[in-house]
Amino acid sequence: MNRRFLLALGILTTVGLSLLPFLWFLLTSFKSQAEIEATPPTWWPSGSLGFYRSALFDHRLFDYVGNSIVVAGSTTVLALLIAIPAAYALARLAIPGKQGILAVLLCVSMFPQMAIAGPVWRLLDAIGGLNHRWGLVLPYVALTLPLAIWILASFFKELPPELEDAARVDGCGPWTTLLRITLPLAAPGIFTAAILVLIYAWNEFFFALLILTQPEQQTLPVGIALFQGEFTMPWGELAAASVVATLPLILVVLLCQRWIVSGLSAGAVKG
Amino acid sequence: MTDSPRLTRHRDGPAAWMMVAPALFITLVFALYPVLDSLWVSLHHIFIGLPMLGRSFIGLDNYLALLRDPAAHQALFVTLAFVVLSTLLELACGLVIALVIHEHFRGRGLVRAAILIPWAIPTVVASQLWRYIFNDQYGFANLLLFGDRITEYVPWLAYPTVTFGIIVLADVWKTSSFAALLILAGLQVIPDDLYDAAKVDGANLWQRFRHITLPLLKPAMLLALLFRTMDAFRVFDLVFVMTQGGPGDATQVLQFYGYQTLFTEGRLGYGSAVSVAVFLMILSLSLVYLRAIGSSLLERGRT
Numbered sequence: 001m002n003r004r005f006l007l008a009l010g011i012l013t014t015v016g017l018s019l020l021p022f023l024w025f026l027l028t029s030f031k032s033q034a035e036i037e038a039t040p041p042t043w044w045p046s047g048s049l050g051f052y053r054s055a056l057f058d059h060r061l062f063d064y065v066g067n068s069i070v071v072a073g074s075t076t077v078l079a080l081l082i083a084i085p086a087a088y089a090l091a092r093l094a095i096p097g098k099q100g101i102l103a104v105l106l107c108v109s110m111f112p113q114m115a116i117a118g119p120v121w122r123l124l125d126a127i128g129g130l131n132h133r134w135g136l137v138l139p140y141v142a143l144t145l146p147l148a149i150w151i152l153a154s155f156f157k158e159l160p161p162e163l164e165d166a167a168r169v170d171g172c173g174p175w176t177t178l179l180r181i182t183l184p185l186a187a188p189g190i191f192t193a194a195i196l197v198l199i200y201a202w203n204e205f206f207f208a209l210l211i212l213t214q215p216e217q218q219t220l221p222v223g224i225a226l227f228q229g230e231f232t233m234p235w236g237e238l239a240a241a242s243v244v245a246t247l248p249l250i251l252v253v254l255l256c257q258r259w260i261v262s263g264l265s266a267g268a269v270k271g
Numbered sequence: 272m273t274d275s276p277r278l279t280r281h282r283d284g285p286a287a288w289m290m291v292a293p294a295l296f297i298t299l300v301f302a303l304y305p306v307l308d309s310l311w312v313s314l315h316h317i318f319i320g321l322p323m324l325g326r327s328f329i330g331l332d333n334y335l336a337l338l339r340d341p342a343a344h345q346a347l348f349v350t351l352a353f354v355v356l357s358t359l360l361e362l363a364c365g366l367v368i369a370l371v372i373h374e375h376f377r378g379r380g381l382v383r384a385a386i387l388i389p390w391a392i393p394t395v396v397a398s399q400l401w402r403y404i405f406n407d408q409y410g411f412a413n414l415l416l417f418g419d420r421i422t423e424y425v426p427w428l429a430y431p432t433v434t435f436g437i438i439v440l441a442d443v444w445k446t447s448s449f450a451a452l453l454i455l456a457g458l459q460v461i462p463d464d465l466y467d468a469a470k471v472d473g474a475n476l477w478q479r480f481r482h483i484t485l486p487l488l489k490p491a492m493l494l495a496l497l498f499r500t501m502d503a504f505r506v507f508d509l510v511f512v513m514t515q516g517g518p519g520d521a522t523q524v525l526q527f528y529g530y531q532t533l534f535t536e537g538r539l540g541y542g543s544a545v546s547v548a549v550f551l552m553i554l555s556l557s558l559v560y561l562r563a564i565g566s567s568l569l570e571r572g573r574t
Contacts, residue, residue, distance in 0.1 A: 003476060010371040015385045021444065022392065024411045025400050040419045041409045082297065085290035093287035101291065108302045110557055112505045114529040114546035118312065118539065119305035142301030145294050174286040203393035205508045210534065221395040225512045235403055242396040249391040257384040264452045 022246070029239035036236055051236035052244075059234070061241050063216050064223035068202055068245075071133050071219055075140040075201035076194055079148050082141065083193065087152030088178045092164065102153070109146035113206040121210055129211070136211045136219075140201050147200070148193040151263050155189030156182065192263030195256050199249060220245040306550065313544040319537035326540075333544035343545065345520050346528040353439060353524060354503040360443045361499050362492060365450025370484075372451065373458045390448040398512035401441040402428065428514065431521030438509050438522050446502065450495040457491020458484070490564055497560040504553050525549050 028036065029052065030045035055061045090098055120139050121130070129135025159182065167177045183190070205221040212218050218226075224245060227238045253260065313333050317326045337343050372383050389397065404411045407426035417423045428434050461484065469479050507526040510516060516523035516531075529549065533542030 006476075007371065007374055007376065010367060011376070011382055014368050014371055015382055017444070018386050018389050018448070021400055021404060021411075022388065024404060025396075028403070036409055039408060039421045040414050040417075043414075082293045086294035089287045089290035093283045093290070095287050095291060101295070104303075105298065107554075107557075108298055110501050110553055111302060111306065112526060112546065112549045112553055113507065114505075114526050114533075115309055115550035116302060116305035117530075118533055118543055118546070119308035120301060122308075123300070123305070138297070139301050142297045145298060149294060174283055174290070178290075199391055203395075205393070205395050205511070206530075209511075221393050221508075224393070224399060225395045225508070227399070235406075235409060238399055239403070242399060246392050246396055249393075250388055253387045253391045254381075254384045257380055257387060260387060261383060261452060261455070264449070 025239045025242055028236060029243045031236060033236060051240040054234075055237040055240040055244070059227070059237050059241065060215060060218075060223060061244060064218060064220045064241070065244065067133060067212070067217060068220040071136050071140070071208075072198055072201035074134070074137045075144065076198045078137065079141045079144045079197045080190065080194055083145055083148035083152055084183070084190065085175075085178065086145075087149045088156055088182060089174070090149065091153040091156035092161070092182075093174055102150070105146040105149055108143075109150075111143075117206065117210060120207070124211060131212060131214055131217060133212070133217065136208060139207050139211075140204065143204075143207075144197040144200050148197055151193045151196065152186070152189055155186055155192070159185050188259060189263070191256070192259040195252060195260060196263060199252070202245075202249065306547075309543045309547050309550075312540060313547050315540045317539040319539050321537070329540070333541050334548070336541065337544050337548060342520070342523070343525075343528060346523050346525045349435070349521070349523055350504065350506075350525045352435070353442075353506060354500055357439045357442045357503050358496060358499040360439065361447045361450045362454075362495060364443060364447035365454050365495060366488075366492070368448060368451035369454035369458055373455055386448045386451065389445050392445065394445065394508040395512055397441060397445045398509050401437060401444075402513045405437055429518060431519050434514055434518060435521050438506075438513060441509055441513070442503065442506065446499065450499055453495040453498065454488060454491050457488045457494075461487045493560065493564045497557060497564065500556060500560070501553055504549065504556075 027043070027045050030047050030049070031042065032046060032048045032050060035042045035045060089095055090102060095101070116139075124130050124135045124138070127135075129138065163181050163185070164177050167181045172180065203221060204219075205225060208219045208222045209225070212222065215223075220241075224238065224241055227234065227241065314328060314330055315326045316329045316332070368386055372379065372386060376382075392400075403409070405427035407413070407424060407429070410424075410427070412427065413421075413424040416425075427437060465483050465487075466479055469483060474482070505526055506524050507530065510522050510524050510527045511530075514522040516527050525545065526549065529542055529545040532538045532545055536542075
């Protein structure tokens with residue numbers, strides 16, 4: 001009884017504490033302005049969609065969502081296109097200094113954004129990438145590559161090498177082997193890396209704040225961070241925008257929990 | 272990291288390098304070069320938007336100024352306090368969460384997903400969320416504590432110490448599940464027979480946790496500590512959205528101070544010195560951690 005009681009208590013507390021704060025935003029987003037401003041504020045909303053409407057049409061939520069989809073989507077595709085062959089080569093092929101490369105990548109993932117922000121800004125200024133969404137995608141790809149490569153490489157290493165060896169004996173080169181044999185086997189690992197890169201690019205704030213300064217280009221996190229009313233804080237619209245920014249991620253987590261758990265823990269511990 | 276006996280692949284050379292080259296190139300251009308450039312710029316006296324002042328080489332002067340800068344000292348103190356408090360709390364909460372989601376029970380997948388939700392929420396959203404919860408008029412905290420006794424409502428974010436505590440709380444809420452995942456991976460490699468043997472010997476639940484789980488979790492806990500420390504050092508979104516460093520300078524962290532000197536005040540040379548200093552601190556900390564866990568990581572890699 002002791003153990004089962006502890007477990008039930010643990011499940012209830014952790015799940016409750018994880019969900020409750022966000023539920024308060026969710027409830028707020030369905031309130032009316034009067035229900036928010038009542039003192040004390042009401043618990044339950046009357047189910048108004050007014051805040052969603054004004055967030056979408058008065059607060060550029062459409063722009064933010066569109067920009068976030070473009071930036072996060074391109075980052076994910078580009079990062080995987082670059083990370084997959086690199087991870088395969090580092091996991092399977094003979095490359096001198098392979099450990100060094102992996103160590104450098106690990107170091108890069110520890111960089112504080114501040115340490116590279118100034119030069120990245122000037123670099124993008126020089127090549128005309130400031131205030132363009134592609135200018136944000138480039139640093140995002142660089143910053144997500146280490147994680148993607150580490151996860152993919154540790155995944156590739158766990159695949160049985162026999163099939164690949166057989167393909168090699170039959171005369172396939174490294175590229176053909178990767179494309180025909182390894183990729184299909186590694187689909188779950190690739191999926192994991194894609195989810196993590198996508199979540200990173202969808203949520204990133206620091207570089208998005210620096211690189212895209214025009215309101216119509218900004219991504220969701222910047223839009224939400226700079227959310228302002230003329231006289232008072234528009235909490236209702238902000239709550240609605242936050243729900244819109246978060247809902248896709250909640251769906252991803254609900255559907256892909258298994259891959260996220262295995263990807264993060266395996267990638268980190270097995271290295 | 273041993274390679275199984277493989278076919279010889281001398282002819283892989285060019286193809287292997289072609290596979291790695293794009294990744295190396297983009298890392299070089301957008302991560303390594305910027306760090307070196309920051310280092311170089313930090314040795315100069317440069318202001319953004321004032322090109323007529325030129326860029327004069329001043330050696331380590333920016334760093335010497337940094338050592339004497341009271342605002343930087345305060346930011347360092349706040350950052351260190353934040354790192355220590357939040358990582359310790361996250362490890363403790365992460366351990367509890369990991370123990371819970373390691374158990375077998377019906378609906379475990381759903382519980383795991385629920386616990387991961389704060390981790391997946393954009394930090395900016397979490398920051399606004401906690402700011403709203405501790406709002407002086409509409410806040411959930413006041414509603415929960417005082418109900419309709421509105422005269423007792425507390426303006427939480429007006430008090431320096433409380434605000435610092437709220438930033439820590441928001442960070443712990445957001446990232447404990449990440450620590451939990453790393454610790455979970457450690458739990459999963461502890462063999463069951465150890466527990467069975469201890470049970471036969473009459474060890475109770477607490478004794479089994481104390482003498483089997485905790486010692487064997489040490490590498491995973493250290494790894495979680497490493498990752499969380501790095502991240503806590505880099506805290507920015509929370510401060511930018513919730514407090515802008517205030518009230519007073521109670522939540523002025525190094526990254527925010529660096530951001531202000533660089534991009535708000537345009538002190539390019541000095542701001543770069545701040546960011547390089549943060550970088551060096553993180554680097555040396557991670558080297559200490561890696562020395563502590565490096566051997567155990569390699570052990571596991573070999574099995």
